[in-house]
Amino acid sequence: MALFLEKDGIHLWFAYPDEINDQALLLSYADLLNDEEQNRWQRFHFARHRQQYLITRALLRTTLSCYRDIEPKAWRFDFNAYGKPEIAQSQNQTGLPIRFNLSHTDGLIMCGIALTHDVGVDVEHKAKDRASLNIAEHYFAKAEIAGLKQIPEHQKPQRFFEYWTLKEAYIKARGMGLSLPLDQFSFIMPEQQRVQIAFEPGMQDNPDHWQFWRLYPSPQHIAAVAVNAPPHNGFRLSACKVVPLQSRVPLPISAMLASSNNHSLA
Ligand SMILES: CC(C)(COP(=O)(O)OP(=O)(O)OC[C@H]1O[C@@H](n2cnc3c(N)ncnc32)[C@H](O)[C@@H]1OP(=O)(O)O)[C@@H](O)C(=O)NCCC(=O)NCCS
Numbered sequence: 001m002a003l004f005l006e007k008d009g010i011h012l013w014f015a016y017p018d019e020i021n022d023q024a025l026l027l028s029y030a031d032l033l034n035d036e037e038q039n040r041w042q043r044f045h046f047a048r049h050r051q052q053y054l055i056t057r058a059l060l061r062t063t064l065s066c067y068r069d070i071e072p073k074a075w076r077f078d079f080n081a082y083g084k085p086e087i088a089q090s091q092n093q094t095g096l097p098i099r100f101n102l103s104h105t106d107g108l109i110m111c112g113i114a115l116t117h118d119v120g121v122d123v124e125h126k127a128k129d130r131a132s133l134n135i136a137e138h139y140f141a142k143a144e145i146a147g148l149k150q151i152p153e154h155q156k157p158q159r160f161f162e163y164w165t166l167k168e169a170y171i172k173a174r175g176m177g178l179s180l181p182l183d184q185f186s187f188i189m190p191e192q193q194r195v196q197i198a199f200e201p202g203m204q205d206n207p208d209h210w211q212f213w214r215l216y217p218s219p220q221h222i223a224a225v226a227v228n229a230p231p232h233n234g235f236r237l238s239a240c241k242v243v244p245l246q247s248r249v250p251l252p253i254s255a256m257l258a259s260s261n262n263h264s265l266a
Helices: 023-030 035-043 047-064 133-139 142-150 153-174 253-261
Strands: 009-015 077-079 085-087 098-105 108-115 119-125 185-188 196-199 211-218 221-227 236-243 247-251
Touching (some): 009 047, 009 221, 023 047, 047 098, 047 108, 047 236, 085 098, 098 153, 108 119, 108 211, 108 221, 133 142, 133 153, 142 153, 153 185, 153 211, 153 221, 236 253, 247 253
Parallel strands (some): 009 236, 098 119
Antiparallel strands (some): 009 108, 077 085, 098 108, 119 221, 185 196, 236 247
């Protein structure tokens, strides 16, 4: 039976590629790919990246089929000028349009699904050597760099990835990639309160049009979700761990959100 997605709901689907090693299952994922995806899949140099790509396609295609009576292999996608994929319009005309966004990193693939609203997701592995003040000074807004400098040393790597994933989730929801200047918007994360965004005037965007969440889907990963909807329209998140074509287990979203109080890196 088709899954029901509420107008103010965001479903998050997580696949853990290191746990998916059954060769027969992986082969059945390859059957879901269209010609272009088959070509891209074959071109990956490293087996690890090939497998990640395959599981990502399977996750997306099987997930979309949970919501509409369309076979996983039959989904078609359009891409905007910046490469953001969307369901082909001809397949998205029944009811409110389904929107999605994907993110993948070492050990985790994430897919966010919403109705109508632009949604963006980002997940990063908390590799310690990637969190540096140099990178922050290159990409982040002044207020974020100042925020990072102020907190105790042991909290910095986690805060770095929180900023990073929130910034990526926002630009991914906008669908305009790095054509958006990353230093022209900044995040404010008051303890126990909603994450807020602030824009420099040139961004021509309004903080009241957005909602954001920080998530901690594993001890090694930090993720963020952005949706283009005003905060008074309180969205609800729910999450599932999935092995495409095999299993689907609900994940307690409150536990993922609550570990925001843990500032240490695994
Ligand atoms: C391409 C980009 C949209 C995301 O890149 P990324 O963070 O490396 O990759 P993610 O795994 O999070 O997301 C990739 C997925 O986003 C989707 N995507 C591609 N272009 C997109 C766009 N313009 N907008 C939204 N989503 C997009 C695709 O589904 C893609 O996965 P797929 O190719 O397997 O289908 C873009 O933001 C980028 O190049 N970022 C570079 C990272 C960076 O320098 N960040 C600065 C730190 S704040």
